[in-house]
Amino acid sequence: MPDSDLLPPAGPEEAQPPTPSLDDDAYESLTEQFDQAAALLGLSPDTYSVLRVPDREYRFAIPVQKQDGSIEVYDGYRIQHNLSLGPCLGGLRLTRDVHRGELRALAAWNTWKCATIGVPFGGSMGGIDFDPRGEHPADVEHIVRRYMAGLLDLVGPEKDVLMPDMHCSEQIMAWLLDTYSMHVRHTENAVVVGKPPGLGGSYGRNHAVGVSAVTTLRLRLAEMGHEGPARVVVQGAGHAARQVLRQLAAEGHTILAVSDLHGGTWNEQGLDWSALEEHQGSTGRVSGFAGGEDLSNDELLRLPCDVLIPAAASRQITGTVAEDLQARLVVEVANAASTARADRVLRERGIPVVPDLLGNSGSILIAYFEWVQNRAGFLWPEELVDERLVRMVTRAYQEARAEEQAHGISLRLAACVMGVRRVAYFDELRGIYA
């Protein structure tokens, strides 16, 4: 499966895909993490069997009359993993390779993600086996609208909220919103998040992932006795990575190196992010930047630094990389950025890892905040969004640290345990009704 986050940026109108693609092994590892958490919690076989499978999976045909007059039929999917804490929240990805198994794993992962961070949602995931890049905009519009029409009874602000994922632009989110609203005969902007400002979009949508990554970075470094600016290496220059870079720059950290699919750029004295962003905008890549020296992705991962932030694809920190890397801390922004072996190696080397569940939690939080603001019909000022982001990330981080110490487990497993425990608790409390 291609990874969108390693592709050159598609243009400023594209909303960020919070969930980079995972390969088969990676989504199995998500399921394994749940199994480990379940075992550690001593989850009853009953609750385990309920949480192990999605509540509902919907697949439907999307017939469209294309601009050339032909009729094509695409497959649409929506998987709802857990409906017991509140509405589901999950991405929509548009790609020719929609894997049902992957959608299932990501839907479940979204459940734990929401629960870990304390957001009252379950997890879901959706997709269409259609890649909108290079397609006629009218065809894209018809397909997306028909997708929403097909889902009409299964989604909604109280049932399942869609967020952008692979190849979903703000325009696509707006079409989804409009189709839903036309069918229910009133504007209902809380059915999708990742909307443009003015249509219910929230402040902070372009740096929320950065806030979660940089806040956890700051908290962990402080515990390690490091105060003040850190020297940071970021792998990735896609939507999530750019949010991180923006936030690092805003908080005065030193950005040592940045890379994309084509390679990276590095400056021992620190890169000027705004100049680099401009360079990336005009050339479509970060290498060849006048304010830095080119280097490969492999070299980048092994640079001496305070913090390494993998924010591109899954499984970038392999066992070998883990043995060589020279960071004091790893903060994951890409989902499943480290392999299980890398986890073990880093643990042995005493290099702490802030897991994806916490590192990229900003994407879930900002989605939640957008939904809250839409329901209230009241827009929060940017400072308030930021303050609440920091507060919720900090609380989740501290709870996970306490869990980690109480059980003597990794922070990764601790974060997952927190999520699974909350969902299991509420599922058991609610019980089984027809």
Add this chain to the structure above:
Amino acid sequence: MPGAASSPSVGAESNPFLQMQARFAKAADLLGLDQGFQRILARPAHELTVAIPVQMDDGSLRVFTGYRVQHSIARGPAKGGIRFAPDVHLDEVRALAAWMTWKCAVVNVPFGGGKGGVICDPRRLSQGELERLTRRYAANLLEIIGPERDVPAPDMNTNEQVMAWFMDTYSMHRRMTQTAIVTGKPIGLGGSQGRRIATGLGVALATREALTYVGHQGPARIVVQGSGNVGGLGALLLHDRFGHKVVAISDIYGGIHNEKGLDMPQVLDWLAEKRSLEGFPDADRVSNEELLELPCDVLVPAATENQITSQNAARIQARVIVEGANGPTSAEADRILEEKGVFVVPDILANAGGVTVSYFEWVQDRMGYFWEEEDVCERLERIMVKAFRDVVEAAERYATSPRIGAYCVAVDRVAYCLRLRGIYA
């Protein structure tokens, strides 16, 4: 999830679903159906997979997997049964849903096709477990079913009681009694008169029409495979109401044969009492295989799929075959029978009496006024006769078999609706 495993591998001739697809393709070809519409009709419109947690009697919890597939809703709400069986498979449910689309269109009732199933072994569930399973399954389907959207019915291992639970669950969630949500309900709870005999009567009517069409006069010698609601009641009606001679009938263990004709009321009484046809007086024992090859005017395969294949089609002696079961004849057998000049009334026409009376049940529930059994039978007759004529006309127009003729009628009717309605978001 369980059930998402790959489909069971079956030889092409013994896979009724591949056979149905081949027949659809042939009809689409004869009709010159637009490629785009073929693409739409080649796959289900919607399919929902649900996890069904059930509190078992021993206090444990089990999570079952259930499906509901809606193949087409172009002509009206989806219609189709729900089966509870250990080997329920999504691919099979999809195929059966498509089958229902064609069946409803052949008899021209305003429904599309649907099908549902739960992977479970109902023989190993208590009544309480079965009830909780049914209710949770119904609750999980709530948003996609309804009298105007998708109307389930009994199928393998589901009965009046299951339909009553289903109806009750739907109604409790909707906060009003809504009987038209399922058909096959008990009388008095929105069920229709005539449902039990509906498929058998449809088969008998199709037999009558076919005999007239091929120019047969007077009583005919009839062989029936199967003695359930379709075969048994069909044979009884052919004997009692239409004055034909049923010379052989079978159950799963084998058949009985009497050249002079069997006394059908006595046969059914015997069967009800002894649970088997074995030992019925004044008749020879025949195996189910031999039975198919007996000399007769009409053969009614009303037991199970895939009975008449390239292996035995050449030895069939009947002049007319009326398919009471779904998919009893393979495509290879079709070709052999056609060469021999055997007139085959295809399943989607011959056994459509059941869905037609389901339609009547839905109509009666919607208006809240219930018909007498004679009204039901008379209306069923009108529909079956009309459908039979439509099918033979199409077969003549397209110079094809009645089976492909039936698919032409059905596909054309569905495509007509698709074309007129167009594609909207």
